[in-house]
Amino acid sequence: MASQVTFIGAGNMAGAIIGGMIDSGYPRDAITATSPDDSVLAPLRERLGIHTATDNASAVAQADVVVLAVKPQIMQDVCSGMRDAVQARKPLIISVAAGLPADTLEHWLGGELPVVRCMPNTPSLVGAGAAGLYANARVTDDQQRIAGELLEAVGLVEWVDDEALLEAVTAVSGSAPAYFFLMFEAMEQAGADLGLPADTARRLAMQTAYGAARMAMDSDKTPGELKRNVMSPGGTTERAIEHLENAGLRDIMQGAMRACAERAGEMADELGKR
Known part of the structure; x- marks a missing residue:
């Protein structure tokens, strides 16, 4: 029953x-x-x-x-x-x-x-x-x-x-949909700046994100390995990834997720003291 x-x-x-x-x-x-x-x-x-x-x-x-x-x-x-x-x-x-x-x-x-x-x-x-x-x-x-x-x-x-690890969960998945929505916004704008209609850039970005997530979930390879598989030496993807790495994308993401987790802990303290 x-x-x-x-x-x-x-x-x-x-x-x-x-x-x-x-x-x-x-x-x-x-x-x-x-x-x-x-x-x-x-x-x-x-x-x-x-x-x-x-x-x-x-x-x-x-x-x-x-x-x-x-x-x-x-x-x-x-x-x-x-x-x-x-x-x-x-x-x-x-x-x-x-x-x-x-x-x-x-x-x-x-x-x-x-x-x-x-x-x-x-x-x-x-x-x-x-x-x-x-x-x-x-x-x-x-x-x-x-x-x-x-x-x-x-x-x-x-x-x-x-239980304290739920603060990390908040940073990794709870708040994370907004991280990707921000990336979609940025990719849409960049695509429009390159001449694509905004709605075309948006659909391409979203479908690509969906496809990348499906590939990552269905594969036994790490995200790093999958990334390298897309990159050809001296090619377009390598140039884009180098730019993101040099711009500090990893530090930006770590800082954002750390701030998110810290705020989750503060909120737990505030609500728990009521």
């Missing part, structure tokens, strides 16, 4: 995960989503055929897994409102909210709970996500398997043993 899963929050990320679960064969009648506004729930109910509720505590009462999918700024109030129901049921808690430490969530929900933190990214909305997961000491092997399967419904899942 499938675990009863309740999503607290019915926004884009919750909808994406639920849709991925159903596409993977998860039974619709084992999924519930909540929101205080039924107009938010109606599209999910009609499109996906799941249960919905406007009362969090009643929805949690029968749940084996509770997925926290509300904004970090309102999480404490949401947790307080369903603390008693959670303590009575002791479900697995999965949080997809950025920046909130597992022990803070556990404390807000009354303590002594298995908690999995997930750092997803926005490509989860199209089933191509990449998520880092961390489980606290109360999570059983079976619960860890369940959490992994739920998040694998929308993409790649990687587990980390140290």
Whole structure:
């Protein structure tokens, strides 16, 4: 029998995960989503055929897994409102909210709970996500398997043993879609400056990025080896790569990702002290 899963929050990320679960064969009648506004729930109910509720505590009462999918700024109030129901049921808690430490969530929900933190990214909305997961000491092997399967419904899942490493996950994948969007912007502009129509340059850049990612994921070669395979001595690609290396691209990326990870740690401290 499938675990009863309740999503607290019915926004884009919750909808994406639920849709991925159903596409993977998860039974619709084992999924519930909540929101205080039924107009938010109606599209999910009609499109996906799941249960919905406007009362969090009643929805949690029968749940084996509770997925926290509300904004970090309102999480404490949401947790307080369903603390008693959670303590009575002791479900697995999965949080997809950025920046909130597992022990803070556990404390807000009354303590002594298995908690999995997930750092997803926005490509989860199209089933191509990449998520880092961390489980606290109360999570059983079976619960860890369940959490992994739920998040694998929308993409790649990687587990980390140290919660602090979720800050690095934020830098590598959580915030990283924006890095690539910035590169697309720059490539589109450069293509336009070279005479291409902007929309043509954009489509070529995006398809090339997609193709490069597919090649890298399907190959047993490292990115460095794949890069060298594209470069002919004295050729066009070698000239472009030399320019990027001489311009300090590696240092720029490392600095940006370090700044991202540092800010993730600051946010965890700020939110955890509430």
